Amino acid sequence: MTLSLYNTLTRQKEPFEPIEAGKVKMxxxxxxxxxxxxxGHARACIIWDVARRYLRWRGxxxxxxxxxxxxxDKILNRAKKEGSSMxxxxxxxxxxxxxxxxxxxxxxxxxxxxxxxxxDGIKRLIHELEQKGFAYPAAGDVYYSVRSFAEYGKLSxxxxxxxxxxxxxxxxxxxxxxxxxxxxxxxxxxxxxxPGEPAWESPWGAGRPGWHIECSAMxxxxxxxRSTFMRAAQT
Numbered sequence: 199m200t201l202s203l204y205n206t207l208t209r210q211k212e213p214f215e216p217i218e219a220g221k222v223k224m225x226x227x228x229x230x231x232x233x234x235x236x237x238g239h240a241r242a243c244i245i246w247d248v249a250r251r252y253l254r255w256r257g258x259x260x261x262x263x264x265x266x267x268x269x270x271d272k273i274l275n276r277a278k279k280e281g282s283s284m285x286x287x288x289x290x291x292x293x294x295x296x297x298x299x300x301x302x303x304x305x306x307x308x309x310x311x312x313x314x315x316x317x318d319g320i321k322r323l324i325h326e327l328e329q330k331g332f333a334y335p336a337a338g339d340v341y342y343s344v345r346s347f348a349e350y351g352k353l354s355x356x357x358x359x360x361x362x363x364x365x366x367x368x369x370x371x372x373x374x375x376x377x378x379x380x381x382x383x384x385x386x387x388x389x390x391x392x393p394g395e396p397a398w399e400s401p402w403g404a405g406r407p408g409w410h411i412e413c414s415a416m417x418x419x420x421x422x423x424r425s426t427f428m429r430a431a432q433t
Contacts, residue, residue: 201256207353222258224250225417226307230267230409231291232276235298247304264307265416266292268314270409274395284396288312311420313412319419320407321400324387336378338390338403342410344383358383387411 201214216222226246229239250262267273268288277287299306313320324340327333333342344350344358351357386408391397397404407415 209355216258220257220259222253222260224253224260224262225413225420226262226264227413228264228266228310229291229295230270230272231288231295232270232272233291234294239295240298240302243299243304244302250305262307263309263311263417263420265413266295266310266312267409267412268292268312269396269406269412288314309420311416313407313416316412316416316419317398317407320411320415321388323415323418324407324411325401327387333387334380335402338405339378339386340388340402340408341379341384342387343380344385345381385410 202211203214204210205212224246226242229235246262250260253260266288269284273284273287276282277284280287296306324333327342328335328340331343332346333340387410388400388402389405389408390402391404391406395406397406
């Protein structure tokens, strides 16, 4: 029986043909570890675990990678609220994640990269985007210019004109950083350091990566330079 999968880009089911015969590489955009898992996390993890198990049953050699976003505004806010640190908050909820998934009988991934362990790759990717004209620095920050990429939204099928800036909740309406953007839809790839927050040195000054760039760099460091990958986007 032929295995068919829905192709988000073409909007139709297509026969599954791996890039490398007999092998499948899967990347799942995992949780941002600032709180316990909820039902939506459980649903996504179970779905991709079932897909992985089925592909293995079909005889494929499957390499399954799932990241942890361990640096993010929400993690820092939780650390401030609890009088803790980014590292302590992330580690606590990573361990809680493993406990929850074990109860659900979800198999562990083959690898769990973390954003804080991929900083060199993140900075390298941001630099390349800047050199190609897709990103621009602004007072210690670096933003992705969405309108500089003509095919932006092609995969999701969403048009910028139909979207509401800040709808994700990651933009704060009174945040002074908003004024540094050339366009309201531009998003941060690198954020300049603020007092009391963790920071790493970069060509744009001390700071930390933005949420949107992390998975792109983590998966690229492992596969994109050598092959293509399957990616599941967390919603």
